[in-house]
Amino acid sequence: MAQSLVKEFTKGLWAEIPPFRLVLGLCPTLAVTKTVENGIGMGVATTFVLVFSNILISMLRNIIPSKVRIACYIVIIATFVTIVEFMMQAYTYELFLKLGIFIPLIVVNCIVLGRAEAFAGKNTVIPSAADGLGMGIGFTMSLAALGAVRELIGAGTLTVWGGSPIFEIGHGYIPFQFMVEAPGAFIGLGLMLCLMNLIGQK
Amino acid sequence: MREMLSMIVVLTVLTAVSGGLLAAVEQTTRPQIEEQVLKFQKEPAIKEIFPDATNNPIQERADVTADGTTLQVFPAVLSNGKKAVAFEAKGTGFGGPVGLMVGINIDTDEIIAVRVTTHSETPGIGSRAKEDLSFVSQFAGKSMSANFSLKKGGGDIDAMSGATVTSGGVSQAAIAAQALYKKLKPEIVKQIAN
Numbered sequence: 001m002a003q004s005l006v007k008e009f010t011k012g013l014w015a016e017i018p019p020f021r022l023v024l025g026l027c028p029t030l031a032v033t034k035t036v037e038n039g040i041g042m043g044v045a046t047t048f049v050l051v052f053s054n055i056l057i058s059m060l061r062n063i064i065p066s067k068v069r070i071a072c073y074i075v076i077i078a079t080f081v082t083i084v085e086f087m088m089q090a091y092t093y094e095l096f097l098k099l100g101i102f103i104p105l106i107v108v109n110c111i112v113l114g115r116a117e118a119f120a121g122k123n124t125v126i127p128s129a130a131d132g133l134g135m136g137i138g139f140t141m142s143l144a145a146l147g148a149v150r151e152l153i154g155a156g157t158l159t160v161w162g163g164s165p166i167f168e169i170g171h172g173y174i175p176f177q178f179m180v181e182a183p184g185a186f187i188g189l190g191l192m193l194c195l196m197n198l199i200g201q202k
Numbered sequence: 203m204r205e206m207l208s209m210i211v212v213l214t215v216l217t218a219v220s221g222g223l224l225a226a227v228e229q230t231t232r233p234q235i236e237e238q239v240l241k242f243q244k245e246p247a248i249k250e251i252f253p254d255a256t257n258n259p260i261q262e263r264a265d266v267t268a269d270g271t272t273l274q275v276f277p278a279v280l281s282n283g284k285k286a287v288a289f290e291a292k293g294t295g296f297g298g299p300v301g302l303m304v305g306i307n308i309d310t311d312e313i314i315a316v317r318v319t320t321h322s323e324t325p326g327i328g329s330r331a332k333e334d335l336s337f338v339s340q341f342a343g344k345s346m347s348a349n350f351s352l353k354k355g356g357g358d359i360d361a362m363s364g365a366t367v368t369s370g371g372v373s374q375a376a377i378a379a380q381a382l383y384k385k386l387k388p389e390i391v392k393q394i395a396n
Binding site for chain 2 (some may be wrong): 041063064065067068072073078079082083086087089090091093094097100101131
């Protein structure tokens with residue numbers, strides 16, 4: 001039991017890490033990873049939604065009629081997303097301004113609905129929570145990694161939690177501006193997918 | 203039949219509980235959110251509208267009421283000694299409500315400047331209303347009795363190309379501001395005199 005729990009948790013961290021292995025949830029992955037900070041913020045918001053929607057859906061899995069399960073899942077997910085939105089507005093308003101429209105879009109993030117349908121709807125509460133947490137952390141790590149690569153190359157800095165950058169490439173560095181624009185997202189994601197496959201290839 | 207019934211019951215209960223929960227969360231976070239909006243939206247907007255204010259409009263904000271309408275106003279004293287007031291009005295844009303902070307010279311009833319505050323318009327399209335000042339700067343210097351409709355509606359305001367609905371929302375907010383100002387001006391003047 002404990003062993004399978006660890007398995008459910010860790011599969012989201014590497015073997016099935018969401019954007020790179022499952023290639024799900026690409027909309028926020030591409031759109032908000034201009035900086036590390038945005039990536040982490042989006043990841044944490046998604047993790048919250050994933051964990052709580054997974055828990056609630058697995059608790060209700062025997063009550064929800066299978067014909068309307070998708071509608072029920074969406075209601076549950078949308079409720080948690082709206083709670084996150086209120087919380088971010090109340091306590092991290094600056095981050096909310098940066099992530100803006102992408103927070104409500106967590107509702108239609110394939111990872112959240114995907115985990116509900118593929119896992120939480122068929123498993124008990126604790127494994128579902130572990131699955132959600134693992135997937136969420138994996139998603140956060142991926143977004144942070146992609147954000148770090150893009151920010152480092154595109155702006156020459158790394159910034160966590162506002163204020164001044166924690167790391168800066170020297171003044172002589174001329175940033176590749178396109179990395180923080182839309183095409184940089186595709187190129188960055190492509191290179192990271194390539195790297196992941198290279199490492200995974202045995 | 204039974205299956206149908208269970209589907210209806212489960213979905214109804216689920217949405218009702220969800221609605222209740224969200225209303226509760228909204229209630230508890232509202233004061234905190236208003237504080238954040240004041241700090242991150244209204245304050246910067248007012249600083250841009252009255253860059254030369256010699257007082258602190260944020261600190262001196264007050265609520266004025268007439269005929270059951272309450273409005274939060276930010277009184278300002280400009281560097282040339284003129285008195286002005288700013289307040290926020292709302293219109294409906296593409297993605298929801300659009301807030302417009304309107305700064306008015308009390309003596310001449312002329313707009314000093316307007317700025318978009320809270321909005322949920324599409325980034326890069328409707329959000330230009332806030333980021334690109336060429337649209338909102340059309341309002342500066344206009345009288346509060348001017349026609350703030352868009353040009354295609356017979357008014358004086360040029361819409362942003364590609365963002366007609368957002369432009370309409372801003373225009374709607376300006377028209378709402380006109381109505382508020384007309385109704386509340388005596389109260390505002392009284393408030394400022396204090």
